[in-house]
Amino acid sequence: MRTAYPSEEEVTTAGPLQPDVSYGLFARERIVAERGFNRWLIPPCALAIHLCIGMAYGFSVFWLPLSQALGIAAPLACPEEMSLLGRLFTTQCDWKIADLGWMYTLFFVLLGSSAALFGGWLEKAGPRKAGVIAALCWCGGLVVSALGIKLHQLWLLWLGSGVIGGIGLGLGYISPVSTLIKWFPDRRGMATGMAIMGFGGGAMIGSPLAALLMAHFRTSASVGVLETFLVMAGIYFVFMMVGAFGYRVPPSGWQPAGWQSPAGTKRMITNGHVHLSEAHKTPQFWLIWAVLCLNVSAGIGVIGMASPMLQEIFGGNLIHRPDLGFAALDPVQRGAIAGIAAGFAALLSLFNIGGRFFWSTLSDKIGRKTAYLVFFLLGIILYAAAPTFAHMGSRTLFVGALCIIVSMYGGGFALAPAYLADMFGTQFVGAIHGRLLTAWSTAGIIGPVVVNYIREINKAAGVPDDRLYDVTLYVLAGFLVLGLLCNALIKPVAEHRFMDVGTGPGAHETSVAGDLSHGIGRGGLTPTAALAWMLVILPLLWGVAKTLESAIRLFQ
Known part of the structure; x- marks a missing residue:
């Protein structure tokens, strides 16, 4: 069956569109867009989250420093006969890069499985709640990993960045998808492309940033990864929370003015x-x-x-x-x-x-x-x-x-x-x-x-x-x-x-009639939208510049 929209009279008597403050701060019903909301504010929110979690692609920048976290100048090798279980808990020797690489595997196993497991819940809970939990998991995972470095416990790195962070990856990756598609039914591909582009671009920003931070924090007693994890967790948490709280969902039945x-x-x-x-x-x-x-x-x-x-x-x-x-x-x-x-x-x-x-x-x-x-x-x-x-x-x-x-x-x-x-x-x-x-x-x-x-x-x-x-x-x-x-x-x-x-989900939300847009979604590149875009585009341009510095060597 096809969706039936209410009449103009029904909408007029329903009163103005505005968030229902009787719901909790993270509820889906709380973030239904008001009249005058500009839909071009949504892609920067998605990018703010994807540019942060996309650092998963660039985690290999940490492998070599972490492999000599105790030896500092060179790895302090474990005995050849030591088992993987022993290496998970040892405090006497450095970790192997192959063992650290399991974090990378866990990232994408947990990304796919958590996205599949929690996707139905996300549709009901809304993108704000999912974005906040993604921020807590991804950034909290970095903090747990920092503790693992402090205590020199490999299992804490696997648990922190690999498992907890991997769940954050899954929730963060899919959190904007449904929302963007509903806001841009006329440009579905472009809208999702902008967000998912951010996941690919996260490592372009995060890898050179991590290298700069590790160089800054490196001392004769530290390779600088612990401090880098904490700083990046703080930066990412701010960006992801701004993105999550910027999300809005359109009222049920909404569509852009004049669009068929x-x-x-x-x-x-x-x-x-x-x-x-x-x-x-x-x-x-x-x-x-x-x-x-x-x-x-x-x-x-x-x-x-x-x-x-x-x-x-x-x-x-x-x-x-x-x-x-x-x-x-x-x-x-x-x-x-x-x-x-x-x-x-x-x-x-x-x-x-x-x-x-x-x-x-x-x-x-x-x-x-x-x-x-x-x-x-x-x-x-x-x-x-x-x-x-x-x-x-x-x-x-x-x-x-x-x-x-x-x-x-x-x-x-x-x-x-x-x-x-x-x-x-x-x-x-x-x-x-x-x-x-x-x-x-x-x-x-x-x-x-x-x-x-x-x-x-x-x-x-x-x-x-x-x-x-x-x-x-x-x-x-x-x-x-x-x-x-x-x-x-x-x-x-x-x-x-x-x-x-x-x-x-969302079927009970206020519907709109007439041209089905009712003044929602318009605005284009307003000063507020321009500022939101600048906050995500500038870091991305910095990452592109750093990448081009490396790529240009290929043709010299």
Whole structure:
């Protein structure tokens, strides 16, 4: 059934739209937008949260300092016979980087699982409460990790940043999705792209900031990570709380002035709403799940091996010594190309972020299904051509191909919430998106395992360094062929899956009539909106500048 809106007379007698202060400070009903609210204040709130939790991508900046937290100048090695359980509790020797890396794994396992578990609750509780809890978990996790450094207990780092912080990641990641889609039904892709771009950009800001803070706090008795965790926890908490308290939800039935829903067009956009309990029973959910999983598996495999891939394929070419393969380089030369490869990784991060906004915005014009069609067709061509570019010795073509591939990896994340809203409606899209993120967790295992496993087989078989990744790239192209087929099978959701009127979260909130906007959502770039945008854009621009400093070395 389709939503029925109240008459103009019913709205007029209902009185002015304003928050109901009888509800608690964090209640969803408390944050229903008033007349005159500017919807362009919502994306900066989402960015404020995503730019903070996005530091999860940049946590590797802490591994080396933490691996010598006791030795300071060099790691104080544990006995070889010490078990993992012993290393979790020891205070006598330094942690291994491999053991610290489990925090990174926990981040994304907990992100996907907590998003899936708490997505339904978020739709009822609203984005403010979810944002506040995300801030408490993410920043509280950093504080617990700081305590772990103080007591030299690895299990506290796993619990703090890994588990507690991972839950904060999941809640923070999905907290703005449903709200943004409801505020921007006319620009769903662009709105979610702006927020999810922030998650990709968080490491661009956080990594150089962490490096500066560790350098400032480093002494003969400390590597500076403990103090850095506490400072960053404080900064992040302020930004995330401002973002959470800035959230507002539109009244039920609201839409932008003069906008007409494109439901029923060839872009498969519905006006109905599928309940959370029904969405995962549809073939459309699992086809979109497969589309996201395959796209991410291919992209994350490249990102995870970007630095060694460039070094092993091009070897001495990177330092103008084409006569030298990777194996023939001396330690000084390997150090030089490692720095250049770091610039390549930085460049990929820029395309990852830019792709989230570019492709999601373009999808508002061409449709989500068509955008994924472009991803897969173009991706198949580029993955298949990349080995040829490498054999030609063309660093520019190889790097360009991978940059475009990674832009589509990021774009796939940004398109997913809008694709779900098109197919299942907006009332439960945040919760449905939370469940879809299990595809990310799955891809995070598949992609790196495939890339690493094939590389090791080739290495053992004596394949030359500059051809180690040929088969890998062809296999990843095969992933995209499967994704192309899954995307082609997606059709509109069957009519019987949609809910009856008035059964979703927010259905009891005051509805509006007339042009269905009633003066809400207008305003554009007002002084208040400009200030809100400046507070998130300036740190992001600083991060971009720092990243470009590193990336420019690739072409020197």
